[in-house]
Each structure stands twice: as structure tokens, then as C-alpha cells.
Amino acid sequence: MLPAYTQEHRILPEPLFLEYPVAFFLAVWLANITLAAQSRRGF
Amino acid sequence: MNALKGKATSIKLFSLKSIQMRTFHLSWFAFFLCFFGWFGIAPLMAVVRDELDLTKSEIGNIIIASVAVTIIARLLIGWLCDKIGPRISYTLVLILGAIPVMFIGFSNSYESFLLFRLAIGVIGASFVITQYHTTMMFAPNVVGTANATTAGWGNLGGGVTQMVMPLIFAAFVGLGFLETQAWRMAMVVPGIAMIICGILYYFYTTDYPHGNKSDVKITADQKKKESVPFWKAAADIRVWALFVIYGACFGIELTINNIAAIYYHDYFQLDLATAGLIAGLFGLMNIFARTLGGYFGDKAGIRWGLSGRVWFLGAVILLEGLALMLFSQMTVLPLSIAAMIGFSLCVQMSEGATFSVVPFINKKAMGTVAGIVGAGGNAGAVAAGFLFKVESLSYPEALFIIGIVVAFASSLVLLVRFSPAMEKEAKAELDFLRTGEKVEKARAIAYETSKA
Structure with missing residues (x-):
């Protein structure tokens, strides 16, 4: 049971903006796939 | 107070x-x-x-x-x-x-x-x-x-x-x-x-x-009330959840410090000096990244109470796991460096966020709690070190596995809960500080006015 004054914030607080870093990670990953495919580079 | x-x-x-x-x-x-x-x-x-x-x-x-x-x-x-x-x-x-x-x-x-x-x-x-x-x-x-x-x-x-x-x-x-x-x-x-x-x-x-501990005169009765034995502080499940969480951030930082130079040397064919320089970037982020974790932890604490601090820690540890998985998959050098910096930011923010929660776990056994959680960092480094000794695992594979483990470790924040009484006490302390600051400001203004 969460204390009274945090009741309205039961879910992850909005200002953490988790979607932005996750979107950034996805963009970097896609860029890597694209560039690696072009230069045929891989480990 | x-x-x-x-x-x-x-x-x-x-x-x-x-x-x-x-x-x-x-x-x-x-x-x-x-x-x-x-x-x-x-x-x-x-x-x-x-x-x-x-x-x-x-x-x-x-x-x-x-x-x-x-x-x-x-x-x-x-x-x-x-x-x-x-x-x-x-x-x-x-x-x-x-x-x-x-x-x-x-x-x-x-x-x-x-x-x-x-x-x-x-x-x-x-x-x-x-x-x-x-x-x-x-x-x-x-x-x-x-x-x-x-x-x-x-x-x-x-x-x-x-x-x-x-x-x-x-x-x-x-x-x-x-x-x-x-x-x-x-x-x-x-x-x-x-x-x-x-x-x-x-x-x-x-x-x-x-003053110093020796200056503070306390009676035997007070001493008994104020001290908590090691085993009692160690019996708290939240302490061990934070032990693992700190292992998942500081432990990984120590590990990356050890392997980053070799990683860039072996997988991106860089000479040792350049690889070392890139690896050094990871540690240099400490100038501000860890502070950011503590700062946002405090802000979350002010806004949402102690559970706000814990939620922030969970979010940033989850991001650390995702960032490590991403870093392990990078095969293009500039993107690998970008991913490493993003990962470094998350790792060090997680460390800062962990120690923005620790002071509130058990105020009577602050040292014991900080000691156990701090030891978790080194335990994490030892555990990760053994993974890198496995001959059949490549470094990117080992890093990816660690990334998954770290992301799962974020769920341990669910074990770090505070009772309504503790939340109330923390809120009362913040309110007390706020009013204290207001009084100080009012005093300063009054002083300035009287001087004018």
C-alpha cells in the first residue's frame, strides 16, 4: 500500500520520459544495422 | 527533527x-x-x-x-x-x-x-x-x-x-x-x-x-535504543535488493573499466593508445553523470516521496540494461562510442540513484547498510569477471548477457518499499526543511531591510 500522498502516482511518474531514451536506443540500433549492412561489417 | x-x-x-x-x-x-x-x-x-x-x-x-x-x-x-x-x-x-x-x-x-x-x-x-x-x-x-x-x-x-x-x-x-x-x-x-x-x-x-562521536554524551539506555546490531540491519530484504542493484551498476562499471580498452583493440582493430583513450571516456563521465543520478533521485524524492526515489532508480537501471545490450551489438565505431557514452551515463546515474535511496533504509544502521550495498558493487564486478573468463563466450555475447541480467535486476526495486510511517517521516523532514529555508530567507530579507 503506497502512502496517501503518492496515491495519484501509482504508475511510473510521467516526467521520467522513459520513451525518449528507448527511442534513441532504437534509432542507434537501426543506424548500426543500416551502416553495417552497407559496409558489410560485423564481428 | x-x-x-x-x-x-x-x-x-x-x-x-x-x-x-x-x-x-x-x-x-x-x-x-x-x-x-x-x-x-x-x-x-x-x-x-x-x-x-x-x-x-x-x-x-x-x-x-x-x-x-x-x-x-x-x-x-x-x-x-x-x-x-x-x-x-x-x-x-x-x-x-x-x-x-x-x-x-x-x-x-x-x-x-x-x-x-x-x-x-x-x-x-x-x-x-x-x-x-x-x-x-x-x-x-x-x-x-x-x-x-x-x-x-x-x-x-x-x-x-x-x-x-x-x-x-x-x-x-x-x-x-x-x-x-x-x-x-x-x-x-x-x-x-x-x-x-x-x-x-x-x-x-x-x-x-x-561535533565528534566522542563529544556526544549518551546514556547507556540511549545507546541501546540508537544502535542496531549488524545482523538486524542485514536481515532487511531491501538491503540485499540494493546489494544486487548496486552490483548491477557499480559492478558493471568496474568490469567495463577493465575490458573496454581490450574490447576496442580486439573488435575494432584500434591501436592500444586510441582504444585506451575511448575507454577513458567511459570513466570521465563520472565528473557529472553520477551527480545527475543523485540529483534526479532527490528531485523525485521531493516530488513523490521515498517511493519516487525508488521508481527513478528502477527506471534508470532498466535503461542501463537496455543500453548495455545496445552497446554490445554495435559494430560501427562512432555508433559504438555513442552507445558506450549513453550506457556510461545510465550506469553512473544508477549508482547515484542507488545512494539516494540508501540513506533512508535504516537511519540507525547507516554504516552497515551502506557497507552491505557498497560491497554489492564489488560482488557484481567479481561475478561479471568470471563471465569474461569463459573461453566459449565472445566479449559482445558476454556483454549482451550482462545487459539482460541488469534489465531483470531492475525489477528488484519492487522489493524496496517503505512503510507509510517512513514516508510520512520523510515528508515531514522535507516540510521542516522547507519552512526552515523560508524562515532563513525571511530573516535575511529583514536583515537587509534593516541595514537599508
Whole structure:
């Protein structure tokens, strides 16, 4: 049971903006796939 | 509100007037020197290896020993802080820790070198005293920021030593010493710096804002009420959840410090100097990244209470796991560096966020809790170190697996819960600080007006 004054914030607080870093990670990953495919580079 | 007595409610970085800020600066600098001494021998290992004829496996054992012994030392030092206070504890660690640092040069075999390396590993316990002391000096509204900054700036010592120790070694060679003598002489330098810092720490800090532990007269009854035995603090599941979480952030930072240069050298075909430079970026983020974690932890605490601090920690640890998975998959150099920097930011913010939660777990056993959680960092490094010893796993595969484990570790924040009474107490403390600040401001305005 969460204390009274945090009741309205039961879910992850909005200002953490988790979607932005996750979107950034996805963009970097896609860029890597694209560039690696072009230069045929891989480990 | 007695617990808040004398604690600083803001960090005045350029002031040494108050005991709180003197302690802040001396504690991060002492931790910096401890890190400097702890890892001072690492950049000179190539010379030591040649002279003592060490095998790869022996070097592996030396590395693991230097980190593993710190687990036990951190557990004990937390308890010691509760018993004798942080000022004498730090003085002892600095002065006694300087002995093996200076005398490691006397070793002439693998066995004697390993013993000195083990003794040096004890210095890593200084982290717990740093966190304990800043927690004693700063109020809940800034304690996360203060803890994160002292720890982050101290951690920088690990990076700086990689650059400075080879220069000190080269200076001794330049003075005419043989290489076999120069590494031994070089290790005396951080030892002397640690002893000087230990003396300064004794004379320029106090255990608490209002004095030393020995000055505070408490009755036997009070003592019984105020002290919590080690086993009782250790029986709290939240402490062990934070132990694993800290292993998933600081443990991974130590691991990356060890492997980043080799990773870039082996997988991106870079020369050692360039690979080392890129690897150095990871540690340099400590200048601000850890502070950010503590700062946002404090902000979340002010806005959403103690559970806000915990939620923030969970979110940033989850991001760390995702960022590590991403980093392990990068095959294009600039993107790999970008991913590493993003990952480094998440790792160090997680560390800062962890120690913005720790001060609220058990105020009567602050040292014990900080010690156990701090030991988790080293335990994580030892566990991850063994994964990199598996011959069948490539570095990117090992990093990806660690990324998954870290992401799952974020769910452990669900175990870190606070009772409504604790939340209420934390809120009352913040309200008290807020009104206190208002009173101070009103006083200052009244003073200015009366002067005018």
C-alpha cells in the first residue's frame, strides 16, 4: 500500500520520459544495422 | 527533527567555511586518492609482469583478488563507522592503507605481490565512509546529490591514475632508475599523498555537523535504543535488493573499466593508445553523470516521496540494461562510442540513484547498510569477471548477457518499499526543511531591510 500522498502516482511518474531514451536506443540500433549492412561489417 | 540538526540543506561548492563543505571536499578527495592508490599498480602491470614473470592466469587472480577483498572490507567498515565514527575510520583507512601501497615494491614473487595486492584492495572500503560521512552532513533534500558527487569525483581517481602513474614511472626512469626500481618508487607517491590526506582528514573534519562521536554524551539506555546490531540491519530484504542493484551498476562499471580498452583493440582493430583513450571516456563521465543520478533521485524524492526515489532508480537501471545490450551489438565505431557514452551515463546515474535511496533504509544502521550495498558493487564486478573468463563466450555475447541480467535486476526495486510511517517521516523532514529555508530567507530579507 503506497502512502496517501503518492496515491495519484501509482504508475511510473510521467516526467521520467522513459520513451525518449528507448527511442534513441532504437534509432542507434537501426543506424548500426543500416551502416553495417552497407559496409558489410560485423564481428 | 533532531536528526536534521546542523545538516546542510544546500551544496555551496566554492565554500570551505562550513564543516559540512569541508567534509564534502575532503571526503571526495580522500576517496579520489584511495582510488588512485587502489588502481595505481594497474597501468604498471606490464612492467611487473615482465619482472616477476607472471602468467595470464596469475594476473587474472591478482585482478580478482584486488576487487574481491573489498567486499569483506566494505562490510566491516560500515559497522566500524557506526561504532567509532567516520572521521577516525577514514584516517585509519588512509594511513594504514598507504602502507601496502608504498611497500608493494618489496614484493619479489607472485605470492608476495598477491598478498600486497590483497591488502591494497582493503582501501576500496573508503567508499562506504565517504557515503556515510556525506549522509551525516547533508539534509534529505540534497543528500543524494552530495553522495553521488563525492562518490563520482572519487571514482575519477581510477581514471586519472591510469594516466598519471605511467608519467610518475617515466619520471623515475628519467632520474636514472632502472624500470625494475622505477615502478617500486612510483608506488610510494600515492602512499605519501594518502598519509597527508589522512592527517588533514583527522584535523579538518568532524563526525557530525555538531561535533565528534566522542563529544556526544549518551546514556547507556540511549545507546541501546540508537544502535542496531549488524545482523538486524542485514536481515532487511531491501538491503540485499540494493546489494544486487548496486552490483548491477557499480559492478558493471568496474568490469567495463577493465575490458573496454581490450574490447576496442580486439573488435575494432584500434591501436592500444586510441582504444585506451575511448575507454577513458567511459570513466570521465563520472565528473557529472553520477551527480545527475543523485540529483534526479532527490528531485523525485521531493516530488513523490521515498517511493519516487525508488521508481527513478528502477527506471534508470532498466535503461542501463537496455543500453548495455545496445552497446554490445554495435559494430560501427562512432555508433559504438555513442552507445558506450549513453550506457556510461545510465550506469553512473544508477549508482547515484542507488545512494539516494540508501540513506533512508535504516537511519540507525547507516554504516552497515551502506557497507552491505557498497560491497554489492564489488560482488557484481567479481561475478561479471568470471563471465569474461569463459573461453566459449565472445566479449559482445558476454556483454549482451550482462545487459539482460541488469534489465531483470531492475525489477528488484519492487522489493524496496517503505512503510507509510517512513514516508510520512520523510515528508515531514522535507516540510521542516522547507519552512526552515523560508524562515532563513525571511530573516535575511529583514536583515537587509534593516541595514537599508
